[in-house]
Amino acid sequence: MESGQYEKAVSMFETILNQGIFHEDLYYNLGNSYFRLGSYGHSIWAYEKAMELNPLDADAKFNLSLANTHVKDRIFVPETLFLLKWYRFFKSSLTFSQFLSISALFILLASIYYLVINVFRINFNWLPLQVFLFSGFILHGVLLDKYWDISEQNEGIITAFEVTAFSGPFVRSDAVLFKIHEGIKVSIDHDQGDWVEISLLDGKKGWIKLNQLRLL
Structure with missing residues (x-):
């Protein structure tokens, strides 16, 4: 083409x-x-x-x-704790609806197990019920975290070729903090009119024009 x-x-x-x-x-x-x-x-x-x-x-x-690999900027961040890195990977491995379905399945299995035990008077073993409930509640916690991410819509990708970040929502030569290029993922902290305050992974903050990024 x-x-x-x-x-x-x-x-x-x-x-x-x-x-x-x-x-x-x-x-x-x-x-x-x-x-x-x-x-x-x-x-x-x-x-x-x-x-x-x-x-x-x-x-x-x-x-x-x-x-x-075509992103010009390389932002170096402190090494993340293994558990936090693993949790972020786990949270991003499935969609919101997939986590919802799996967590609902665990709660359903716990309910069925408890019902069967009571109806058929089988010797009760707490372990399977605890596993089902614990897994369901853990996944519900992940669900809440994913819902927070979705509802906040607090990330974006820089789409302008080069962006200048300022110390406030204004353009002044003495207020330039840093420059970044297209492809960088940023967190959005505040917005004011057609300006947004962004944060980089290394902790840098600055104000850029809203039309220089696309919200995720």
């Missing part, structure tokens, strides 16, 4: 998204089209959205890692 065809594909996919139609394949193909055009910030955003809908999508995961 020539660049003009990829531009048409991007326009078509974006139009579909604007109509409120969302699907992992739609985001995946949008990411591929942006990638071919060299718009790595937009392609990373699209792959991230595809992974939100299906964290097990191996193609989207591979293409996301490939797109990330």
Whole structure:
């Protein structure tokens, strides 16, 4: 395909998204089209959205890692504790609805087990019931955490080629804090008009224009 065809594909996919139609394949193909055009910030955003809908999508995961190799900035962060790293991996491994289904299944199994014990007067063993209930409650905790992430919508991907971060929601040469480039994932702390305050993984904070990123 020539660049003009990829531009048409991007326009078509974006139009579909604007109509409120969302699907992992739609985001995946949008990411591929942006990638071919060299718009790595937009392609990373699209792959991230595809992974939100299906964290097990191996193609989207591979293409996301490939797109990330084109990100200019390398942000170094302190080593994360193993348990925290494992929890984040676990939380991102399934979608909200998948966690909901599995946790509901554990609670259902606990209820059925307890009912069978009482109806058939079988010798009661606490261990299976405790395992079912404990697993269900743990997964419900993860559910709440994922719901918080979704409802807050507090992350975004830089899509402008180069972005200057300022110490406040204004443009002044003496207020420049740092510069970043497309593809970087940022946390959004506050918003004011068409400005947002962002945080980087290394702790840096600054204000940028809202139209320089896309919300996840």
